[in-house]
Amino acid sequence: MVTFLPTRPGRLADVPSFDRAIGGAESNVACALARTGHTARWISAVGADGFGDHLLAAVAGCGVDVGHVRRDPLRPTGVYFRTAGDRTGDTHEVAYYRAGSAASALTAADLDPDAIRSGRILHLSGITAALSASCLGLMRELTARRPGRPPLSFDVNYRPGLWRAAAGAGELLDLARGADLVFVGDDEARDAWGLHGARAISDALPEPALLVVKQGRRGATVFRRSTVPGGRDDAAATTVTFVPSLTVDLVAATGAGDAFAAGFLSATLRGLPDRTRLRHGHLWAAAALTDPGDLATPPGRAHADRLAALDDAAWERLHLGPGWTEAGAGGHRADEEVRTP
Numbered sequence: 001m002v003t004f005l006p007t008r009p010g011r012l013a014d015v016p017s018f019d020r021a022i023g024g025a026e027s028n029v030a031c032a033l034a035r036t037g038h039t040a041r042w043i044s045a046v047g048a049d050g051f052g053d054h055l056l057a058a059v060a061g062c063g064v065d066v067g068h069v070r071r072d073p074l075r076p077t078g079v080y081f082r083t084a085g086d087r088t089g090d091t092h093e094v095a096y097y098r099a100g101s102a103a104s105a106l107t108a109a110d111l112d113p114d115a116i117r118s119g120r121i122l123h124l125s126g127i128t129a130a131l132s133a134s135c136l137g138l139m140r141e142l143t144a145r146r147p148g149r150p151p152l153s154f155d156v157n158y159r160p161g162l163w164r165a166a167a168g169a170g171e172l173l174d175l176a177r178g179a180d181l182v183f184v185g186d187d188e189a190r191d192a193w194g195l196h197g198a199r200a201i202s203d204a205l206p207e208p209a210l211l212v213v214k215q216g217r218r219g220a221t222v223f224r225r226s227t228v229p230g231g232r233d234d235a236a237a238t239t240v241t242f243v244p245s246l247t248v249d250l251v252a253a254t255g256a257g258d259a260f261a262a263g264f265l266s267a268t269l270r271g272l273p274d275r276t277r278l279r280h281g282h283l284w285a286a287a288a289l290t291d292p293g294d295l296a297t298p299p300g301r302a303h304a305d306r307l308a309a310l311d312d313a314a315w316e317r318l319h320l321g322p323g324w325t326e327a328g329a330g331g332h333r334a335d336e337e338v339r340t341p
Helices: 025-035 050-061 113-117 126-130 133-143 168-177 186-193 198-204 256-269 274-289 301-308 312-317 324-329
Strands: 002-006 018-022 045-047 070-072 079-082 094-097 122-125 152-155 181-185 210-214 219-225 238-244
Touching: 002 050, 018 050, 025 050, 025 122, 025 126, 025 256, 045 050, 122 126, 122 133, 126 133, 126 168, 133 152, 133 168, 152 256, 168 186, 181 186, 181 256, 186 198, 186 210, 198 210, 198 219, 210 256, 210 274, 219 274, 238 274, 256 274, 256 301, 274 301, 274 324
Parallel strands: 002 079, 045 070, 122 152, 152 181, 181 210
Antiparallel strands: 002 018, 079 094, 210 219, 219 238
């Protein structure tokens, strides 16, 4: 979607002007990966309008292949407006205008199977499933376990306001069970499925080989299963790794989950161990948390690798503020507190 960010704090009714940017769960992940040297392709649909032109140019400008994005001459590009600051606050407002948008009309018939199968990882979001019946059908098709499908990454992204029926939470659980790697927040698992705690979430999702449970300010846990079971997994076949979150000077939380997924996927594509994958997820999320927009520039690979290699005590001392990704690229020691005024 094209996003409109307020030029000052306040209610949407009171903000006089907005700055245009881009946003969207899957495109955010693709842009972050491309900006750090990975090959990324975004598959979607936008309108044959000016906002569609802007969106394609901006995503392509991050280095993402947009050759498989369909232009819909009958439906518009989705847009949304939001207030400044943290989305968890009582005063946060979001106004979506994407009902009937080009992306909401996507079906499995619109996708090139070769473009999907050619990737090393296929990343999907539960937000897409909530957009329309056709999008839900598309997601069911993509998450079906079939020979030749690339490893599938699925970010649950439960947004109750997008689902028109209470069955949406159950649909997301079914989709997650078809994935090889699942990202889910413990708060959304509680709200959607009534599950409390990382272990309960793991028990409810035995199928994915990797399950990442994001635990907010506490940290994140990855459950790695030695096999993809048909039923409930045995505890002896599961390796559990926990990494605490970083201390950051929060600017806005929007986009942090997408950034975490991109950081984890980047480390996954590089074959790094689970502990390092979680640390890259936290670092990339910290870049988003300290930036006002939906799509923050992630840390450079060398800078992130230095920080991810810290010992536990140095990791827990890190305190990241706005501009830390640029400051670190300029040569800060990896064990220093990285802050800007």
